[in-house]
Amino acid sequence: MSETPTNPTSNNEGTGDSAPPPPPPASPYGSYSTPPPPPPGQSGMPGAAPAQQNMKATIGLVLGGIGIVMALCCSILGIFLGGGGAALGYLAQQDIAKGLAPQSSKGMAKAALIVGIVALVASALSLIIGLAMGLSNGFRTSL
Amino acid sequence: MARGAVTLAVALTAAGSAYLYTHDPHEPGHFPPCVLLTATGYYCPACGGTRAAYDLMHGRFVESLHENPVVVLGLLAALVFGVRYWLRRRQRAAGKAGQGAGRMRPWVPIALGVAFLAFGLLRNLPSLSMLRPI
Numbered sequence: 001m002s003e004t005p006t007n008p009t010s011n012n013e014g015t016g017d018s019a020p021p022p023p024p025p026a027s028p029y030g031s032y033s034t035p036p037p038p039p040p041g042q043s044g045m046p047g048a049a050p051a052q053q054n055m056k057a058t059i060g061l062v063l064g065g066i067g068i069v070m071a072l073c074c075s076i077l078g079i080f081l082g083g084g085g086a087a088l089g090y091l092a093q094q095d096i097a098k099g100l101a102p103q104s105s106k107g108m109a110k111a112a113l114i115v116g117i118v119a120l121v122a123s124a125l126s127l128i129i130g131l132a133m134g135l136s137n138g139f140r141t142s143l
Numbered sequence: 144m145a146r147g148a149v150t151l152a153v154a155l156t157a158a159g160s161a162y163l164y165t166h167d168p169h170e171p172g173h174f175p176p177c178v179l180l181t182a183t184g185y186y187c188p189a190c191g192g193t194r195a196a197y198d199l200m201h202g203r204f205v206e207s208l209h210e211n212p213v214v215v216l217g218l219l220a221a222l223v224f225g226v227r228y229w230l231r232r233r234q235r236a237a238g239k240a241g242q243g244a245g246r247m248r249p250w251v252p253i254a255l256g257v258a259f260l261a262f263g264l265l266r267n268l269p270s271l272s273m274l275r276p277i
Binding site: 054055058059062063065066069070072073074075076077080083084087126127129130131133 | 148152155156159175176177178179180181187188189190192193247249252253255256259260263
């Protein structure tokens with residue numbers, strides 16, 4: 001995908017010999033040996049399995065992000081969300097290490113793990129503060 | 144490792160649900176207070192969620208919607224997504240692949256998360272105070 005420069009108009013003047021020769025523009029005669037590759041994703045088998053693994057990192061990151069917000073109020077919910085987000089990030093990293101998920105989701109998996117742990121720790125701290133304030137003395141201020 | 148984490152999560156959820164079922168959060172003293180509401184008076188997106196879950200467990204659907212509609216709808220959506228995911232796993236394990244069909248798009252969880260946080264902003268507006276818990 002990334003190494004098919006098809007810009008025959010501008011790039012060839014100033015760069016001298018370092019510019020790669022432009023590929024032949026897909027001559028309609030005699031080039032039956034190289035069919036064009038199928039579009040990535042969308043159709044066929046190879047794009048299908050990694051998308052599922054990518055979802056683990058995505059959902060983990062969303063859960064962790066909400067968990068950080070929840071640490072301020074519903075600390076118990078924040079612990080669940082942070083733990084779930086961190087676990088999903090960890091599982092996504094395992095899948096990437098096994099080659100079940102694309103390397104491109106590596107950063108998102110790591111982010112999900114870190115954000116989830118941050119949410120978990122922040123929620124635990126908030127829960128301790130809440131308990132130190134005493135159990136709720138009126139339902140309007142309970143969870 | 145993964146199986147142990149799932150078991151732990153299920154056990155914690157079951158224990159928490161049992162505690163919630165038997166301890167009414169409408170009465171004070173059973174649950175820790177909300178730090179945000181106590182300190183600032185602002186409602187977070189999940190405020191009233193515990194009471195909504197309690198009401199839902201005891202069959203008071205309308206009351207639970209008044210406490211926190213998004214948490215109620217989110218619990219129902221989580222149930223639907225969970226059953227769907229489990230069914231798809233079973234189908235894949237049985238070899239009836241259906242690889243691409245019915246797969247969740249990546250923007251779905253992101254949009255749900257953003258909508259949840261936006262609900263927290265909306266319910267703090269004075270004109271939308273009906274979104275606040277009872």
